[in-house]
Amino acid sequence: MCAQCPIRRHHGYVDSIARAETQDTLSPGLTSAEVAERIARGEVNRTSKDGGRTFGQILRANLLTRFNAIVGALFVLVMIFGAPQDGLFGLVILVNSLIGIVQELRAKQVLGRLAVLGQEPVRVRRDGAETAIAPTDVVLGEVVLLGTGDRIPVDGVLDEATALEVDESLLTGESDPVVKVVGDTVKSGSFVVSGGGAFTATAVGDGSYAAQLVQEASRFSMAKSELQTGINKFLGYITWLILPVGVLLAISQLNAADSFAKAVVGSVAGVVPMIPEGLVLMTSIAFTVGVLRLGRRRTMVQELPAVEVLARVDVLCLDKTGTLTDATMDLKELRVLSGDEQGARDAVGALIAAEPRPNPTMQAIARGVPGDPGWTVTDSVAFSSARKWSGASFAGQGSWVMGAADVLLSTEDAHRAGADELASQGLRVLVLGKVGDLNDFEHAEAVALVVLAQRIRPEAEQTLRYFAEQGVAIKVISGDNAASVGAVAAGLGIPGAQDPVDARTLPTDRAELAEVMETHSVFGRVSPQQKREFVAALQSKGHVVAMTGDGVNDVLALKDADLGVAMGSGSGATRSVAKVVLMDDSFASLPHVVAEGRRVLNNVERVANLFLTKTFYSVALALLIGVAGLPFPFLPRHVTLIGALTIGIPGxxxxxxxxxxxxxxxxVPRVLRFAVPAGLACAAATFGSYWLAYNNPGSDLTANQSTATLALFLTSLWALALVARPWTWLRAGLVLLMVAGFALVTAVPWSRDQFQLNFANPGDDLVALGIAVGMAALLTLVLWLERWLGRRSQVASRV
Structure with missing residues (x-):
């Protein structure tokens, strides 16, 4: 299209001639030889960085860590001054680093595959013909074709524009679509809301705005995670604790031990368990396994915290079309209201042919009304979700519009009641109307009702029932007629569906809107901007909001929601902003995502309870031993044994x-409420048992250390049992298995010697057993009181 082509404005929307008279007016695009030259010069849409770390960076990041440095230095000291058995904890460096490296390399591969799966093909014109290529294959000077829903892959200048509207909200933050005409610039990262056109690429690769978006979107991010934030806080506190406590312990051991070597080994045995070296590892493993499990269900998680966020969601906003109903519809009836049926069919066929890229609704109508009458288009208005109608003027045939009945027909129109009655049955109803001018669409003369039957997804009812059982509120938000949406929602058993709300009647004040959102569940005639406002209103009430969608009209809401969930067959724009993509379009996958998120959240909390209990009892025990001036009650091998049986393996x-x-x-506060008293109970039981055994003149250091090991194992085992609640046969079996493991180590002479255990004083060991049981009972009572007081405070706050 040339710059001299006539352009008309319809209610703020720019429209131009929908079809070129001949192919000669269109740029033929680059030739294959020109494309090859540009690729050879590096003028192609590929960035110099992929947004991820290189193999060397991954190695350095996983090997050169603060905790690896501490544990490594302690390992070297033990190898110099102690026995090899006391250096078993050094394996943690190797295992942690190896699993971390493998995990990140695996994540890098997953992201690479995700990038390929998520790439929307780009239509370009080469050698005079249209062809589809990958976004990374676009070269400088390429003629790129645009249609509704397309994401713009590179920067450029428009050569052709047909009623083109572009959403640049991801770039500018402005939600209103921007009308584009020939000569205007378009930027990568924006997407087409309606209309079509073509532009010449002026900036590709690192030179385009897309390079910044790709760098940001392709990172293996674990940000915005309450789990990660909490764990990082713990690690920061522990780092500051280790140094002063370690110094105090080292001084006390130099004074209490009878040799420098024993002092060093004792100090190392006290410092090593303070380091929760496996906590970050277990958290990463839990997240990654969750992502891979979901991947097997054709659910792609673009950021790991997405699994966690959906587990916290208490409101799920659903778009009806493509989520509750199948995106494909069937033409049920063409009900002629005036004139002859053939004339109505010709007008419908001509309007469909005038659409550069028909949407699913138009495609469904085309299947039922085949054939293009060959009318010549002189002017057009492309469909958009904001207008909810499209239209065209034809030489010798007048101007025609087709769109939502409640938009094109006034409430006084005689045909409006019939359209509303059909909509209340869950049918989608469009009006074919004739107008004197496209500017005057509000005075359309109804010619026919186009009635479409919507296909309910077979998995929708069961999935909705699952969310209702889990206490997740459902909000159906659709651009369709409110009565039609309400009928579909009622058929699926959604509470409140009998009272659907027409979004055009809603208040604009956010507080008032939030009150309506709280009391209603079905909304029709919702504009794209309103979807965004709905999300903000629900969030203002403290809700964690997930939003599903598949069309370009859902992008703003998906971006603002706590979690955006896109359908795999949806537009490239929706997939680019969503954190979770359902690649097979199955709404039934969402319960699996929720379940996986809950598994990750709750299990990581259990693991954190165990690791931080060990940290707190290690710090408390080191302080008690340091103040008392006693030899440390453990060798590093004792700490390794207890850690493996009560934390590592069960964790x-x-x-x-x-x-x-x-x-x-x-x-964070919940973990602290468990780990602090549990750690103090373990430290008190261990120190009390060790102190009594140490003051027994008939006992030696090895027997004393064995008594302390028994006391710590028993109290730590009870902490494990409390963490494993609610008990099941499997969890109870896990605890019993750890008991059997400890019993086996102490019963077999070789392993008993290797771990230097000697229960030569049964009296001391029985005392240790009694103290451990007493501290376990006290810990249980303290935790019960804490929960009881917490429930009382909640009741009081509600009153």
Missing amino acids: FLLALAPNTERARPGF
Whole structure:
């Protein structure tokens, strides 16, 4: 289209001639030889960086960590001054680093595949013909074709524009579509709301705005996670604790031990368990396993925290079309209201032919009304979700419009009641109307009702029932007629569906809107901007909001929601802003995502309870031993044994176990409320048993350390049992298995010697057993009181 082509404005929307008279007016695009030259010069849409870390960076990031440095230095000291058995904890460096490296390399591969799966093909014109290529294959000077829903892959200048409207909200933050005409610039990262056109690429690769978006979108991010934030806080506190406590312990051991070597080994044994070296690892494993499990269900998670966020969601906003109903519809009836049926069919066929890229609704009508009458288009208005109608003027045939009945027909129109009656049955009703001018669409003369039957997704009812059972409120938000949406929602058993709300009657004040959103569940005639306002209103009430969608009209809401969920067959724009993509379009996948998120959240909390209990009892025990001036009650091998049986092995199994408990906020204070008293109970039982055994003149250091090991194992085991609640046969079996493991180590002479255990004083060991049981009972009572007081305060706050 040339710059001299006539342009008309219809209610703020720019329209131009929909079809070129001949192909000669269109740019033929680059030739294959020109494309090859540009690729050779590097003028192609590929960035110099992929947004991820290189293999060397991954190695350095996982090997050169603060905790690896601390544990590595302690390992070297033990290898110099102690026995090889006391250096078993050094394996943690190797295992942690190896799993971390493998995990990130695996994540890099997953992201690479996701990038390929998520790429929307770009239509370009080469050698005079249209062809589809990958976004990374676009070269400088390329003629790129645009249609409704397309994401703009590179920067350029428009050569052709047909009623073209572009959403630049991802670039500018402005939600209103921008009308584009020939000569205007378009930027990568924006997308087409309606109309079509073509532009010449002026900036590709690192030179385009897309390069910045790709760098941001392709990172393996674990940001915005309450779990990660909480764990990082713990690690920061622990780092500051280790140094002063370690110095105090080292001084006391130099004074109490009878040799420098024993002092060093004792100090190392006290410092090593303070480091929760496996906590970050277990958290990463739990997240990654969750992502991979969902990947097997054709659910692509673009950021790991998305799994966590959906587990916290308490309001799920659904678009009717493409989520509750199948995107494909069937033409049920063409009900002629005036004139002859053939004339109505010709007008419908001509309007469909005038659309550069028919949407699913137009495609469904085309299947029922085949054939293009060959009318010549002189002017057109493309469909958009904001207008909810499209139209065209034809030489010798007048101007025709087709769109929503409640938009094109006034409430006084005689045909409006019939259209509303059909809509109340869950049918989608469009009006074919004739107008004197496209500017005068509000005075359309109804010629026919185009009635479409919507296909309910077979999995929708069961999936909605699952969310209702889980206490997740459903809000159906659609651009369709409110009565039609309400009928579909009622058929699926959604509470409140009998009272649908027409969004055009809603207040604009956010507080007032939030009140309506709280009391209603079905909304029709919702504009794209209103969807965004709905999300903000619900969030203002403290809700964690997930939004599903598949069309360009859903992008703004998907971007603002706590979690955006896109359909795999949806537009490239929706997939680019969503955190979760359902690649097979199955709404039934969402319960699996919720369940996986809950498994990750709850299991990581269990693991954190175990690791931080060990940290707190290690710090408390080091302080008690340091103040008392006693030799440290453990060798590093004792700490390794107890850690493996009460934390490492059960923690790994618990992190991957099924868990469907409802997610709750407050991860950090809840973990502290368990780990602090549990750690103090373990330290008190261990120190009391060790101190009594140490003051027994008939006992030696090895027997004393064995008594302390028994006391710590028993109290730590009870902490594990409390963490594993609610008990099941599998969890009870896990605890009993750890008991059997400890019993086996102490019963077999070789392993008993390797771990230097000697229960030569049964009296001291029985005392240790009694103290451990007493502290376990006290810990249980303290935790019960804490929960009881917490429930009372909640009741009081509600009153």
